[in-house]
Amino acid sequence: xxxxxxxxxxxxxxxxxxxxxxxxxxxxxxxxxxxxxxxxxxxxxxxxxxxxxxxxxxxxxxxxxxxxxxxxxxxxxxxxxxxxxxxxxxxxxxxxxxxxxxxxxxxxxxxxxxxxxxxxxxxx
Amino acid sequence: xxxxxxxxxxxxxxxxxxxxxxxxxxxxxxxxxxxxxxxxxxxxxxxxxxxxxxxxxxxxxxxxxxxxxxxxxxxxxxxxxxxxxxxxxxxxxxxxxxxxxxxxxxxxxxxxxxxxxxxxxxxxxxxxxxxxxxxxxxxxxxxxxxxxxxxxxxxxxxxxxxxxxxxxxxxxxxxxxxxxxxxxxxx
Numbered sequence: 464x465x466x467x468x469x470x471x472x473x474x475x476x477x478x479x480x481x482x483x484x485x486x487x488x489x490x491x492x493x494x495x496x497x498x499x500x501x502x503x504x505x506x507x508x509x510x511x512x513x514x515x516x517x518x519x520x521x522x523x524x525x526x527x528x529x530x531x532x533x534x535x536x537x538x539x540x541x542x543x544x545x546x547x548x549x550x551x552x553x554x555x556x557x558x559x560x561x562x563x564x565x566x567x568x569x570x571x572x573x574x575x576x577x578x579x580x581x582x583x584x585x586x587x
Numbered sequence: 588x589x590x591x592x593x594x595x596x597x598x599x600x601x602x603x604x605x606x607x608x609x610x611x612x613x614x615x616x617x618x619x620x621x622x623x624x625x626x627x628x629x630x631x632x633x634x635x636x637x638x639x640x641x642x643x644x645x646x647x648x649x650x651x652x653x654x655x656x657x658x659x660x661x662x663x664x665x666x667x668x669x670x671x672x673x674x675x676x677x678x679x680x681x682x683x684x685x686x687x688x689x690x691x692x693x694x695x696x697x698x699x700x701x702x703x704x705x706x707x708x709x710x711x712x713x714x715x716x717x718x719x720x721x722x723x724x725x726x727x728x729x730x731x732x733x734x735x736x737x738x739x740x741x742x743x744x745x746x747x748x749x750x751x752x753x754x755x756x757x758x759x760x761x762x763x764x765x766x767x768x769x770x771x772x773x774x
Contacts, residue, residue: 484726488718493732496711500704507700525660533655533703540707558728562735569704569739576700578693 487551490561495547497565497572499540504575506532512585588771592763593661600658601751604650608705609748611643612741619716619737623723623730633720640713647706647744654702654751661760662695677758690757694750702747708740 510520510528520531574580590598618636666676673680681691715733716723723730 484722489715489729489732492711492714496707496736499707503700503703526655527663529655529659529699558732562728562732566735576697578696
């Protein structure tokens, strides 16, 4: 990711004012959210398509595979947030790129959890 | 006037916590707009918005956890062999009729996953506003991210809540002990 680039800048229409803001923690937060949503979509379709994985995802029988699908996704989200925040805490990260990547991950997560798309991918 | 225990928990899940969350979005949007668009002298307190967003995130987490670990197990309960009255088994009741099966196959199967996107988005939005506060005014990409997370959380909560309401209309989660809310005299 475009790390170590110039500080995030905004040019105000009225004042050409540029400011420096440490963007690393923001980038970690935004990207981790995208990763979490994508992980949930990926776990959802894997649990739906592969029966042995559905059993692995069944952490608590009354809730079924949903317990592990969401449990793994939340764990991946929090872990990625923690790792990215540690790595980027004092760095300047290009937020525009992070926003685009996170939005793409979000859309992919949405698609992977959308039943008609899941069925399409599985040839049902 | 009475309500079953399962009905009551479903009401807590969908109408109290979920409903409060949906209502709270307009306040968050209004405050975020003021924070990011107002001149610094007239902007609202970023700390107050951070607390507001944290409460919203907490509502979203309570809603999905209550849904997944309390209501959903009742919804997907398996009827004993030979059961003809499926009223106590909502998933099987929906799947037994081709006209209602879609409410489970599309509605519940999407809702049970997409609902979790809302607390993730709102937790991230709260973290951004809490960390950067008034600096959101200065960096366009930060503002876009905060708005994106809030709007994504709202969209996912609306989809999950909408399907939840419709599912409970066609196959309500009922049963358990009865809770008497009001004693009324028969006329």
